[in-house]
Amino acid sequence: xxxxxxxxxxxxxxxxxxxxxxxxxxxxxxxxxxxxxxxxxxxxxxxxxxxxxxxxxxxxxxxxxxxxxxxxxxxxxxxxxxxxxxxxxxxxxxxxxxxxxxxxxxxxxxxxxxxxxxxxxxxx
Amino acid sequence: xxxxxxxxxxxxxxxxxxxxxxxxxxxxxxxxxxxxxxxxxxxxxxxxxxxxxxxxxxxxxxxxxxxxxxxxxxxxxxxxxxxxxxxxxxxxxxxxxxxxxxxxxxxxxxxxxxxxxxxxxxxxxxxxxxxxxxxxxxxxxxxxxxxxxxxxxxxxxxxxxxxxxxxxxxxxxxxxxxxxxxxxxxxxxxxxxxxxxxxxxxxxxxxxxxxxxxxxxxxxxxxxxxxxxxxxxxxxxxxxxxxxxxxxxxxxxxxxxxxxxxxxxxxxxxxxxxxxxxxxxxxxxxxxxxxxxxxxxxxxxxxxxxxxxxxxxxxxxxxxxxxxxxxxxxxxxxxxxxxxxxxxxxxxxxxxxxxxxxxxxxxxxxxxxxxxxxxxxxxxxxxxxxxxxxxxxxxxxxxxxxxxxxxxxxxxxxxxxxxxxxxxxxxxxxxxxxxxxxxxxxxxxxxxxxxxxxx
Numbered sequence: 001x002x003x004x005x006x007x008x009x010x011x012x013x014x015x016x017x018x019x020x021x022x023x024x025x026x027x028x029x030x031x032x033x034x035x036x037x038x039x040x041x042x043x044x045x046x047x048x049x050x051x052x053x054x055x056x057x058x059x060x061x062x063x064x065x066x067x068x069x070x071x072x073x074x075x076x077x078x079x080x081x082x083x084x085x086x087x088x089x090x091x092x093x094x095x096x097x098x099x100x101x102x103x104x105x106x107x108x109x110x111x112x113x114x115x116x117x118x119x120x121x122x123x124x
Numbered sequence: 125x126x127x128x129x130x131x132x133x134x135x136x137x138x139x140x141x142x143x144x145x146x147x148x149x150x151x152x153x154x155x156x157x158x159x160x161x162x163x164x165x166x167x168x169x170x171x172x173x174x175x176x177x178x179x180x181x182x183x184x185x186x187x188x189x190x191x192x193x194x195x196x197x198x199x200x201x202x203x204x205x206x207x208x209x210x211x212x213x214x215x216x217x218x219x220x221x222x223x224x225x226x227x228x229x230x231x232x233x234x235x236x237x238x239x240x241x242x243x244x245x246x247x248x249x250x251x252x253x254x255x256x257x258x259x260x261x262x263x264x265x266x267x268x269x270x271x272x273x274x275x276x277x278x279x280x281x282x283x284x285x286x287x288x289x290x291x292x293x294x295x296x297x298x299x300x301x302x303x304x305x306x307x308x309x310x311x312x313x314x315x316x317x318x319x320x321x322x323x324x325x326x327x328x329x330x331x332x333x334x335x336x337x338x339x340x341x342x343x344x345x346x347x348x349x350x351x352x353x354x355x356x357x358x359x360x361x362x363x364x365x366x367x368x369x370x371x372x373x374x375x376x377x378x379x380x381x382x383x384x385x386x387x388x389x390x391x392x393x394x395x396x397x398x399x400x401x402x403x404x405x406x407x408x409x410x411x412x413x414x415x416x417x418x419x420x421x422x423x424x425x426x427x428x429x430x431x432x433x434x435x436x437x438x439x440x441x442x443x444x445x446x447x448x449x450x451x452x453x454x455x456x457x458x459x460x461x462x463x464x465x466x467x468x469x470x471x472x473x474x475x476x477x478x479x480x481x482x483x484x485x486x487x488x489x490x491x492x493x494x495x496x497x498x499x500x501x502x503x504x505x506x507x508x509x510x511x512x513x514x515x516x517x518x519x520x521x522x523x524x525x526x527x528x529x530x531x532x533x534x535x536x537x538x539x540x541x542x543x544x545x546x547x548x549x550x551x552x553x554x555x556x557x558x559x560x561x562x563x564x565x566x567x568x569x570x571x572x573x574x575x576x577x578x579x
Contacts (some may be wrong), residue, residue: 002514004377023126026160027157027160028160028161028164028165031161045186045187045188045192046161046165046183046186046187047158047161047187047188047192047196048188048192048193048196049196050154050158051193051196051197051199051200054154054197054200054201054475055200057475058200058474058475058546058547058548059546059548060545060546060548060549064475066153073160074156074160075160076153076156076157076160083546099251114337122180
């Protein structure tokens, strides 16, 4: 299944903030987690995660720090800030509204499905 | 065998890294972050059984096209290079356009230069009694051409072009429909505020119609600073040119002053507006931006001066002499402080931690605020005594607008220096506030003459 670009872009911020709310992480790990959470359905272009992280940092939703684990590579870790947590709550609220509305639409379209065939066709 | 493929892989990664470093949008640390990602991906793929070179290819592919990547980085980090509208990508179309860039610029400059001579066809001469006409309309000669140049360059939509046209017509009507006497205060106010209002209209063209975007607005602020510097430099060069023209022609007994007054100076000034804008656009990647550099130099000096002034006031216990034009002087002081703040913000890396320079900036803003509040306190008592003339109302209004901006900026800056607020808040406050300037400038131009009965 292919998910459209707009939808991927819209869901990126809450996904990243949500993942970081569970603990500090770095780019590659975040990406892997997104992949797991969506059962591999949500495909991001790897590199584009980083401009997004930098944007969240500029807005003050996350902070970053370079850390070098013993014997490992230097790596940039991201941590969610209080402001980021507040943003996540806000995003959740908005998404819940959207999902509710969509659910309503799916239910109503299901009920009108039998009469989607044009009347003149039915008359033939 | 394995050693070989490892060496190959390192070579390939090094090549990829060098390729990343050639992109100015990507800082060294960004490239490092991306390389870490690339290596993680390669490790995962080789563990799944792929050969190193296969894993490298897939990892690079998954990273996304470098053009797209650097475009996203440029969009996010516009302070690194503020040429979003000439972003990489569409290289063919861009090359064709940049070939036409120069002729179009020359065309717009010529249009601006000739438009100032148009009224003289109808008998309105600069040196005559019609100086009032030229004062009111000065901004209406070159700025439409400048807006047209940007509208062409950014390929703005028809709706935006329509809006630009309407705003310029509104400006022209405002400048000429009111019966303002040659010596009225409203005439001077219009002559000062209409250029400001129309400059912000040019801003709409500059940002390609995307005027709601904070980042684009910041780009326009950067552009304004660089443009001003280029314009002053060209003006200095023009002064030298005029001096030599007069001197050399004098030496052979010809008087060139008439030509200079009615052609070289007005036409040259109008054309310089367009040429400066083009230079900023064309050269922004060649030299470092000047406005932030000047800001760096003058912020400490102004901070020290203002602090010394504050100390002097408290030491001598002398009040500020409340002359009528003192308000204008302190308005200008606030404009300078705001400019220093604005261009420090525009070049700052929003992610950097607060440093000494930020504290200095805060000290500058706070001392300017204290001084201005003292001036305002001293002046409010006298204002009723003088009555509200257009000049005083405008000066007072501007003071309040600037004071509000700086007071809230100081508060945000304070929060930032204490590490409780991201720098972006301050940036956003400044870019949002631009709309207040626009509203104020248009109010002065459109409403003041009516309110004050064309005084």
